[in-house]
Structure formats: structure tokens, C-alpha cells
Amino acid sequence: xxxxxxSPRYKVAKRGQDVALRCDPISGHVSLFWYQQALGQGPExxxxxxxxxxLDKSGLPSDRFFAERPEGSVSTLKIQRTQQEDSAVxxxxxxxxxxxxxxxxxxxxxxLVL
Amino acid sequence: TQLLExxxxxxxxxxxxxxxxxxxxxxxxxxxxxxxxxPGEGPVLLVTVVTGGEVKKLKRLTFQFGDARxxxxxxxxxxxxxDTGLYLCAGVVNDYKLSFGAGTTVTxxx
Numbered sequence: 001x002x003x004x005x006x007s008p009r010y011k012v013a014k015r016g017q018d019v020a021l022r023c024d025p026i027s028g029h030v031s032l033f034w035y036q037q038a039l040g041q042g043p044e045x046x047x048x049x050x051x052x053x054x055l056d057k058s059g060l061p062s063d064r065f066f067a068e069r070p071e072g073s074v075s076t077l078k079i080q081r082t083q084q085e086d087s088a089v090x091x092x093x094x095x096x097x098x099x100x101x102x103x104x105x106x107x108x109x110x111x112l113v114l
Numbered sequence: 115t116q117l118l119e120x121x122x123x124x125x126x127x128x129x130x131x132x133x134x135x136x137x138x139x140x141x142x143x144x145x146x147x148x149x150x151x152x153p154g155e156g157p158v159l160l161v162t163v164v165t166g167g168e169v170k171k172l173k174r175l176t177f178q179f180g181d182a183r184x185x186x187x188x189x190x191x192x193x194x195x196x197d198t199g200l201y202l203c204a205g206v207v208n209d210y211k212l213s214f215g216a217g218t219t220v221t222x223x224x
Contacts, residue, residue: 059211103159103212108154
């Protein structure tokens with residue numbers, strides 16, 4: 001079956017621009033996660049959805065970062081007024097249900113802010 | 115801030131050699147996971163360890179969870195070029211989110 005897909009795969013933005021990153025989780029997966037992976041580092045948790053409810057947004061670095069999952073399937077991570085320090089790979093992951101600890105990751109969106 | 119420390123950061127070995135990667139923390143985790151990530155891809159789960167002292171084997175890979183559930187190791191026997199990649203350990207926090215280490219980049223030369 002299809003895995004987690006993300007688009008775009010690469011995004012170059014000028015500093016100050018807004019960007020929107022999309023995640024299509026595995027069909028039927030209740031839980032959805034966003035992680036940020038800086039170069040040479042492991043992924044860092046950003047936010048967690050259970051269906052359409054955003055239950056944890058403690059990892060979002062600033063109020064410029066906003067995530068939504070309005071219908072409980074596709075999710076969008078939006079970054080307003082991008083800064084150079086936002087350059088990273090943004091990974092989306094989904095899992096079947098809240099009790100399941102196996103997360104399936106997408107290939108990520110590589111964001112470069114110039 | 116990453117709760118898990120991995121060592122070494124880089125490891126380059128010849129095909130056929132053995133290697134061990136370590137993952138340490140001052141925190142106790144209910145479970146710990148190991149992932150492998152290849153360039154341009156997301157991490158792929160290799161194993162989940164839950165019980166202190168647990169040992170799991172996956173072909174040539176052996177995973178161990180420390181008795182106190184604060185540390186873990188990954189041992190690869192007779193490494194092959196296909197084992198090349200970034201190995202990440204991750205602790206499960208609050209029963210749902212993952213806290214990753216910085217990773218160990220493993221290169222196996224043919």
C-alpha cells in the first residue's frame with residue numbers, strides 16, 4: 001500500500017516568505033506527527049494530531065509555525081515569514097492509532113531559506 | 115535539546131567487520147526504538163525494545179535495552195555495504211512522541 005507522502009520534496013524560499021508543506025498520511029491512520037530535522041541532527045518533535053485535534057504543539061519553535069489537519073487526514077505545516085534558521089528537513093509521520101508506537105515516516109520536505 | 119546521546123557520531127568500517135552503536139540517557143524510557151535513515155528518505159523503524167535487559171535479534175543486528183531502561187546498544191555482525199546509513203535511537207515520551215538522538219552515521223566500505 002501507499003506510504004506517507006509529502007510535498008513538495010524540495011522548497012527554496014526567500015527570507016520573509018510564507019511556505020506551506022503538505023503531508024498525506026497512510027489512509028486510516030489516526031495519529032499524525034511533524035518533526036524537524038536540522039543538518040547532522042536527529043529529528044525533533046514539532047506537533048501531534050489525533051484525527052483533527054492538535055493535542056500537542058509544544059515543539060513548535062515560534063508562533064510563525066502553524067499546523068492543521070482539518071478533516072483528520074491530510075495535514076499542512078505552515079511557516080510564516082521564514083528565517084534562515086528554519087532551513088531543515090520537515091518530516092511527517094503517521095501511526096494507526098494512539099496506542100501504537102510504530103510511526104511511519106514520509107520522505108520529508110527539504111526547506112532552504114535564502 | 116535531545117535527551118538521548120549517541121556515540122560514536124561517525125563510524126567507518128570494512129565489509130565483514132563488526133560494529134556497535136551506543137545510545138545513552140539520564141532519563142528512563144518506557145520503550146526505545148532504533149531507526150535507520152538513508153539520504154533523502156525518512157527514518158525506517160528497525161526495532162522497539164520495551165523490557166529492561168531485553169535483547170532482540172534481527173538477522174545480523176542485535177539490539178539491547180539496558181536494565182534501567184536508560185540506555186541501549188545496536189550491534190551489527192559482519193557488516194555489509196547495505197548496512198550503510200544513519201542509525202537513530204529514539205525514546206518514546208508520554209506514550210506517543212519520539213525523542214531522537216543525533217544519530218550515528220555508519221559507512222561500510224566494500
